[in-house]
Amino acid sequence: MSDNPPDESALEQRRRDFFAHFVEPMVAEAREIDVPVTEIIMQMIQQHSLEDEE
Numbered sequence: 001m002s003d004n005p006p007d008e009s010a011l012e013q014r015r016r017d018f019f020a021h022f023v024e025p026m027v028a029e030a031r032e033i034d035v036p037v038t039e040i041i042m043q044m045i046q047q048h049s050l051e052d053e054e
Contacts, residue, residue: 030040 026040027037030037
């Protein structure tokens with residue numbers, strides 16, 4: 001693996017891929033099972049806060 005950071009266009013593509021492959025399907029599934037998207041966001045914030053405490 002290279003020590004060079006990825007160029008901005010590659011990083012931007014990776015971010016788009018992240019949302020397309022993970023976030024959008026998660027939101028679609030949440031809607032299917034009547035989980036409010038705000039609940040997902042709250043869970044993510046809570047998890048992030050717990051990680052910050054470690």
